[in-house]
Amino acid sequence: MTVSYDTTTLLHTLYLIAIVAEAMTAALVAGQRQMDWLGVMLLGCVTALGGGSMRDVLLGNYPLTWVQNPHYLLLTGGAALFTIAVARYMHKLRNIFLLLDAIGLVVFTVIGCNIALALELPFLIVIGSGMITGCVGGVLRDLLCNSIPLLFRAELYATVSIVTGVLYVGSETFDINHDLGMAIAMTIGLTLRLLAIRFKWGMPKFIYSGNMD
Amino acid sequence: MTVSYDTTTLLHTLYLIAIVAEAMTAALVAGQRQMDWLGVMLLGCVTALGGGSMRDVLLGNYPLTWVQNPHYLLLTGGAALFTIAVARYMHKLRNIFLLLDAIGLVVFTVIGCNIALALELPFLIVIGSGMITGCVGGVLRDLLCNSIPLLFRAELYATVSIVTGVLYVGSETFDINHDLGMAIAMTIGLTLRLLAIRFKWGMPKFIYSGNMD
Amino acid sequence: MTVSYDTTTLLHTLYLIAIVAEAMTAALVAGQRQMDWLGVMLLGCVTALGGGSMRDVLLGNYPLTWVQNPHYLLLTGGAALFTIAVARYMHKLRNIFLLLDAIGLVVFTVIGCNIALALELPFLIVIGSGMITGCVGGVLRDLLCNSIPLLFRAELYATVSIVTGVLYVGSETFDINHDLGMAIAMTIGLTLRLLAIRFKWGMPKFIYSGNMD
Numbered sequence: 001m002t003v004s005y006d007t008t009t010l011l012h013t014l015y016l017i018a019i020v021a022e023a024m025t026a027a028l029v030a031g032q033r034q035m036d037w038l039g040v041m042l043l044g045c046v047t048a049l050g051g052g053s054m055r056d057v058l059l060g061n062y063p064l065t066w067v068q069n070p071h072y073l074l075l076t077g078g079a080a081l082f083t084i085a086v087a088r089y090m091h092k093l094r095n096i097f098l099l100l101d102a103i104g105l106v107v108f109t110v111i112g113c114n115i116a117l118a119l120e121l122p123f124l125i126v127i128g129s130g131m132i133t134g135c136v137g138g139v140l141r142d143l144l145c146n147s148i149p150l151l152f153r154a155e156l157y158a159t160v161s162i163v164t165g166v167l168y169v170g171s172e173t174f175d176i177n178h179d180l181g182m183a184i185a186m187t188i189g190l191t192l193r194l195l196a197i198r199f200k201w202g203m204p205k206f207i208y209s210g211n212m213d
Numbered sequence: 214m215t216v217s218y219d220t221t222t223l224l225h226t227l228y229l230i231a232i233v234a235e236a237m238t239a240a241l242v243a244g245q246r247q248m249d250w251l252g253v254m255l256l257g258c259v260t261a262l263g264g265g266s267m268r269d270v271l272l273g274n275y276p277l278t279w280v281q282n283p284h285y286l287l288l289t290g291g292a293a294l295f296t297i298a299v300a301r302y303m304h305k306l307r308n309i310f311l312l313l314d315a316i317g318l319v320v321f322t323v324i325g326c327n328i329a330l331a332l333e334l335p336f337l338i339v340i341g342s343g344m345i346t347g348c349v350g351g352v353l354r355d356l357l358c359n360s361i362p363l364l365f366r367a368e369l370y371a372t373v374s375i376v377t378g379v380l381y382v383g384s385e386t387f388d389i390n391h392d393l394g395m396a397i398a399m400t401i402g403l404t405l406r407l408l409a410i411r412f413k414w415g416m417p418k419f420i421y422s423g424n425m426d
Numbered sequence: 427m428t429v430s431y432d433t434t435t436l437l438h439t440l441y442l443i444a445i446v447a448e449a450m451t452a453a454l455v456a457g458q459r460q461m462d463w464l465g466v467m468l469l470g471c472v473t474a475l476g477g478g479s480m481r482d483v484l485l486g487n488y489p490l491t492w493v494q495n496p497h498y499l500l501l502t503g504g505a506a507l508f509t510i511a512v513a514r515y516m517h518k519l520r521n522i523f524l525l526l527d528a529i530g531l532v533v534f535t536v537i538g539c540n541i542a543l544a545l546e547l548p549f550l551i552v553i554g555s556g557m558i559t560g561c562v563g564g565v566l567r568d569l570l571c572n573s574i575p576l577l578f579r580a581e582l583y584a585t586v587s588i589v590t591g592v593l594y595v596g597s598e599t600f601d602i603n604h605d606l607g608m609a610i611a612m613t614i615g616l617t618l619r620l621l622a623i624r625f626k627w628g629m630p631k632f633i634y635s636g637n638m639d
Contacts, residue, residue: 036630038588042584063486067484088636121280128283128286162251210303338496341496361570361571415462419513421513423513424517
């Protein structure tokens with residue numbers, strides 16, 4: 001796979017924007033739980049970097065991203081702290097943050113796929129690696145805030161990650177330009193996520209009132 | 214230790230049945246929490262494969278089972294999805310699933326012990342490896358469903374895993390056939406678990422109403 | 427860095443006292459949740475050894491401490507079990523346990539820093555390694571008991587770990603005796619923690635009542 005220099009730079013820039021956005025929305029959740037400032041920073045770091053960490057731990061892919069790039073901790077922790085100062089204005093930016101979160105989802109997914117592809121892992125694991133990278137940060141945030149992970153109940157989220165991953169990895173098998181395939185996968189994933197938010201699309205729910213206990 | 218080909222095959226077959234059963238009961242728990250279909254599948258995978266994953270991460274035993282055998286993800290995710298269709302009939306199969314869960318517990322335990330034995334780890338860690346393999350999947354399920362892990366409160370469960378592990382590993386030190394020792398350990402463990410369910414045997418509880426805060 | 431034999435022994439002795447104290451306080455929390463005896467032991471082990479385990483898993487530093495020293499499992503599990511017998515007297519020892527917990531915090535922090543220093547990791551990761559070692563055990567305890575981790579809400583705790591780590595690692599860069607630097611860092615950290623308990627010092631809280639959902 002040949003990746004152009006510009007694409008790598010663009011993906012990395014989007015990654016940095018995305019981890020900042022994830023840390024900032026996590027900070028608001030921390031504020032709803034009345035956490036202290038350090039708790040806000042830690043929750044920001046865990047949410048932004050936890051998906052990639054879980055992926056690397058499960059794949060045995062050491063060192064972890066933030067161990068190699070400690071400034072990511074400063075960036076995400078700092079973004080969370082900054083959020084405390086600007087929280088009162090953030091509801092006005094609600095739509096921008098929903099957009100950034102959606103961008104983060106597809107960017108994290110593609111990065112997670114890339115890492116599993118570089119390790120030459122099988123297709124299903126590549127898709128799983130993308131999904132873990134995209135979704136687990138939010139799961140950890142919800143666990144630490146003592147709520148059932150939204151992932152398992154909300155609008156298309158993990159689904160978007162899977163669709164993005166399948167399109168992206170699938171495009172590799174066709175004879176089309178790698179960058180183009182990635183762009184198409186990310187655009188479709190992003191569109192799907194935004195439509196899902198707009199029209200409250202969700203997977204069907206499984207409602208079971210029986211009791212096996 | 215010499216393991217006969219038949220035993221290995223039998224253990225593997227029981228393992229496959231057990232992860233399917235674990236995924237299906239996890240799916241019902243997901244349904245009680247009204248998770249969406251993808252959430253049901255993910256909870257099924259995590260519950261069925263999470264114990265082995267935790268063991269391998271803690272022991273540094275890479276690659277993880279499902280990374281090497283991605284079809285386990287399809288099997289457990291598919292079983293969870295299938296559960297949605299047959300949920301209404303499952304309470305009639307309640308006793309079968311309790312039996313399968315108990316079989317899973319002792320099978321997971323023996324497999325976990327085997328992996329630690331192959332790594333030539335000390336006795337206590339071998340027992341711990343068996344218990345983690347047998348019990349942690351359910352702990353992760355309960356955490357993701359935001360309830361206190363049943364493991365810490367229910368009938369003999371982790372205890373059964375420890376008993377099974379101790380009997381199995383202990384039988385290695387005596388001069389009896391490996392397969393026979395394993396069969397005895399698993400049978401006693403299984404019987405103990407079923408009796409515990411039937412007669413509601415549990416470890417004594419520690420009830421502390423004081424306050425150290 | 428030259429560490430005197432006596433210091434290593436002292437640090438190790440304090441470590442053993444600290445994991446026993448952590449296991450015992452975790453046992454009381456388990457009793458408040460009416461866990462069974464095995465659950466009490468497991469929660470004791472996870473709380474006492476979980477911080478170091480998380481650190482080693484995140485840093486890829488295998489084998490984990492308790493895999494190499496299985497008797498730590500006996501020590502912490504046994505301490506938790508012993509707590510059941512003496513629980514009724516423990517509120518009289520409340521202040522001693524708060525002191526032991528504070529000592530544990532700074533000892534775990536210094537040990538975590540040492541491990542990251544030995545791996546020649548960057549400054550921020552060394553501090554993070556100390557904080558994870560010092561704080562994550564309690565986070566895991568709270569997660570398994572289904573409560574929002576106290577770490578994110580209580581008096582200075584993670585902050586004390588960071589201060590201790592920064593002072594300790596910072597003292598390395600100055601031309602002072604290693605043991606002296608460590609002693610100063612631990613004393614200041616310990617004092618800060620005890621003052622924080624006494625005067626209910628906490629980080630400012632971030633209270634956000636808005637809604638981004």
